[in-house]
Ligand SMILES: Nc1nc2c(ncn2[C@@H]2O[C@H](COP(=O)(O)OP(=O)(O)OP(=O)(O)O)[C@@H](O)[C@H]2O)c(=O)[nH]1
């Protein structure tokens with residue numbers, strides 16, 4: 001089974017994206033497998049609504065370990081199961097909390113083993129006059145890594161908060177070698193394009 005890792009800074013919208021994407025693909029109930037930092041595996045069943053309430057938060061560092069779901073996705077002929085992996089947010093520098101540092105190490109470890117990487121960037125926070133600087137070091141390094149990795153795409157999230165399209169255009173201009181999909185994880189916008197991108201790689 002191919003896997004798809006969702007990465008990005010804390011609060012970028014990774015968890016909400018995955019849960020709403022599962023809903024978009026027709027799933028009302030999901031099973032989430034958490035791989036704790038001590039390697040213990042925990043499996044829990046949720047309705048997607050319940051999972052959104054419990055696992056997504058406006059407070060950053062909500063996800064503190066790899067959490068995967070297996071869902072079916074339509075491909076050219078039929079459907080295929082894919083593992084979508086949520087991860088804890090990455091930050092510039094070193095976090096003071098050892099638990100969060102370990103969680104970030106676990107995210108970085110998963111990068112190498114992933115077939116598809118969806119890098120979520122909150123574009124409502126970008127300063128479109130200076131995209132590179134406002135994007136920060138960690139997102140910049142992930143984008144550089146993505147340039148040499150097959151199956152890497154950027155999801156420019158929270159487009160529902162934008163008054164104008166300028167941040168999307170600037171991001172596309174700055175990183176023209178990359179595949180960038182503007183989305184709203186909240187309103188499920190851009191999900192058709194994400195589905196096509198992922199299913200083309202299965
Ligand atoms: N307006 C808006 N809010 C969003 C969108 N996507 C996520 N959010 C909000 O952003 C906050 C963070 O979302 P999460 O999905 O928990 O973020 P995360 O990237 O998983 O964060 P960590 O687990 O802390 O790394 C929540 O309050 C979401 O409701 C979006 O497209 N639009």
Ligand SMILES: [Mg+2]
Pocket residue numbers: 014015016055056062063086087
């Ligand atoms: Mg999360």
